[in-house]
Amino acid sequence: MNEAEMAAAGGEPSAQSGPDDLFNHFYTEVKQIEKRDSVLTSKQQIDRLLRPGSSYFNLNPFEVLQIDPEATDEELKKRFRALSILVHPDKNQDDPDKAQLAFEAVDKAYKNLLEPEQKKRAVDVIQAGREYVEHNMKEKKKQLKKDGKPQFVEEDDPEMFRQAVYKQTMKLFAELEIKRKEREAKDMHERKRAREEEIETAEKAKREREWQKNFEETRDGRVDSWRSFQAGKGKAKKKKKPRSFLKPPKVKMEQRE
Numbered sequence: 001m002n003e004a005e006m007a008a009a010g011g012e013p014s015a016q017s018g019p020d021d022l023f024n025h026f027y028t029e030v031k032q033i034e035k036r037d038s039v040l041t042s043k044q045q046i047d048r049l050l051r052p053g054s055s056y057f058n059l060n061p062f063e064v065l066q067i068d069p070e071a072t073d074e075e076l077k078k079r080f081r082a083l084s085i086l087v088h089p090d091k092n093q094d095d096p097d098k099a100q101l102a103f104e105a106v107d108k109a110y111k112n113l114l115e116p117e118q119k120k121r122a123v124d125v126i127q128a129g130r131e132y133v134e135h136n137m138k139e140k141k142k143q144l145k146k147d148g149k150p151q152f153v154e155e156d157d158p159e160m161f162r163q164a165v166y167k168q169t170m171k172l173f174a175e176l177e178i179k180r181k182e183r184e185a186k187d188m189h190e191r192k193r194a195r196e197e198e199i200e201t202a203e204k205a206k207r208e209r210e211w212q213k214n215f216e217e218t219r220d221g222r223v224d225s226w227r228s229f230q231a232g233k234g235k236a237k238k239k240k241k242p243r244s245f246l247k248p249p250k251v252k253m254e255q256r257e
Contacts, residue, residue: 129171
């Protein structure tokens with residue numbers, strides 16, 4: 001049996017296997033895992049979709065649907081139907097709330113992959129994760145060669161390579177999601193501040209209009225009051241009484257006896 005046949009059979013390639021053989025073996029293992037997971041029971045699928053850290057695991061729509069990025073639209077549609085029926089609340093009456101959350105995760109992943117831009121973004125992230133791991137492998141081997149050591153790293157093992165790509169891909173999806181939330185929070189803060197400034201400006205303008213209106217409405221009253229005040233001052237001047245001076249008391253003459 002040659003290396004290709006061993007890979008197809010799920011066996012380990014020989015030490016002389018090249019990068020292409022290793023990748024083919026890895027790809028075969030991934031397919032086997034996907035096939036195994038695709039027949040999980042309803043409860044197992046729900047638990048998988050709601051496992052600890054699912055908010056980040058489920059950022060990868062291909063991981064949610066357990067389908068290869070190279071899958072056709074028809075394969076994607078079939079996979080969605082099968083998985084959505086499996087986790088649908090109506091099929092899981094023992095725990096409909098959890099089933100609903102799992103169903104929503106499946107539905108969201110499917111809709112993301114129906115959008116060309118969203119699908120391309122997910123594929124790019126997965127490719128970036130793979131390239132990152134491959135770059136690290138090359139750098140490690142360069143250092144081993146420099147140190148005069150055997151140029152073998154743990155990622156040469158297909159399973160370790162798969163895990164490394166999986167972890168790096170998840171990390172990239174998580175970083176993008178964190179940045180998205182930060183931008184969203186910043187935008188929300190900016191919108192809130194702009195709205196508060198808009199309300200403050202509107203209230204200030206309203207106060208100014210009300211003040212101007214009150215000022216105009218009370219103008220006649222203020223004029224009349226001033227005129228009355230001036231008229232009152234004139235009358236007070238006309239009715240002013242002359243000063244009166246006190247007369248000295250009369251001096252009584254003393255009577256002699």
